[in-house]
Amino acid sequence: MGEIPDSHPRKASLLARAKLTEAASQGLLAESALIAHGRGEAFDYLLGEKTSKSASLAIRETAARLLNAERPVISLNGNTTVLAGEQAVMAAAIIGCPVEVNIYYRTPERMEKLTSTLEEIRNKVSRMTPPTGWNDAHWHDTVNSVEILGADADGRIEGLEGPRAICSSRGIEAADAVLVPLEDGDRCEALVALGKQVLV
Template identity: 35%
Template sequence: MPKKHPRADSLKIRANLSDSFDNRIISQFGLIAHGRGEAFDYILGETTTKISLKTIHVATAQLLFSNSVISVNGNSAALCAKNIVKLANLTNSKIEINLFHKSKTRANKISQLLKKHGAKDVYGLNAKYLTKIPGLKSNRKYIDKRGIFLSDVIFVPLEDGDRTEFLKKMNKTVITVDLNPLSRTSVMSDITIVDNLVRVLPEMIKQSRNMSDLSESDLQKIIKKFNNKKQLNLILKYMSKRLIDLST
């Protein structure tokens, strides 16, 4: 694929996801979800906005401040396994696998991929330690007693709305990455980064390093100033204006 191809990055990601499907890292539904997200990325201009940069700053502060877990599914592992491990190390976050279309084979393959990139402990695999999110019916109800169950904050990129709703009922703070600002996950989360995960994680890694010396008090100040509804309104206005500008 020519490096100067206008869709080079997107095509590489698609090829990676196709290979990950063949290798049973992601499900066929994950391919559909990616295509839906990519449509919203076109509207964003396939760039990280200033609005999202502010949200990333707050999300990073929240991870650094709290007892946090990064929840991983097939798509996030296929796209960003290396950066997930980096971010977990920098923010002292645990990593837990949580799948909607669950199988031991997929979970083990995702675990192997994460460990290939340096993850030491991967939670969510050992049935001995699994418990259920009260009220949730899907396979994503299973969480690790040592991970998500004990955490204050869960970073759930590429999440489904049902689990976000029930995690909130457990008094968990939910951070998500979702290219669709209208999704239930986006609306229900405490911190919603409307951006592409492949751009978000490198920025979070960068900001984690820059913020590593901040005191708990400084981190709290960053978190308390944030209003997720306001940020979602701003990103919707940005996307609406961009569509109008493109149509004139």
């Protein structure tokens, strides 16, 4: 992709597409990942590409619920790992919870690539300037303590069929609150039926 001028009204969107295309070529994403992203972009476009007041309130409520949960976990798929992996690891460090890769088109190769990518992201985030109220050493240690789950596949989401039912016994299976940034419904229903708070 050529250089995109800062004045381009869809620069962020084009950069996100480029990241996803590159990740797909490296085998991190399923073939349908770009279609899923396109659906989300279309919806965002209809909303005026701005965070609404109700969405801002929902973000604050979600953060409060994760901080108050006893066993929170942040669930990531391929797209969220590529587009928001840094933010997810930062949030996990602040909350004190693991991140877990949970994907529909699950193969050992994709799981290895996604968990390895998250390990690289965790290392990068640990070297970033810490948020307000954190010193460098504490931030570094806290970020590096964020567990990256999903490859172990020793748990199950009861009431859900297919590959996304496979999860970590120390992550989604044991969680009382699960942040699911991208979701199509059936997994949320199964998690709610198990008595978990599901935050989307």
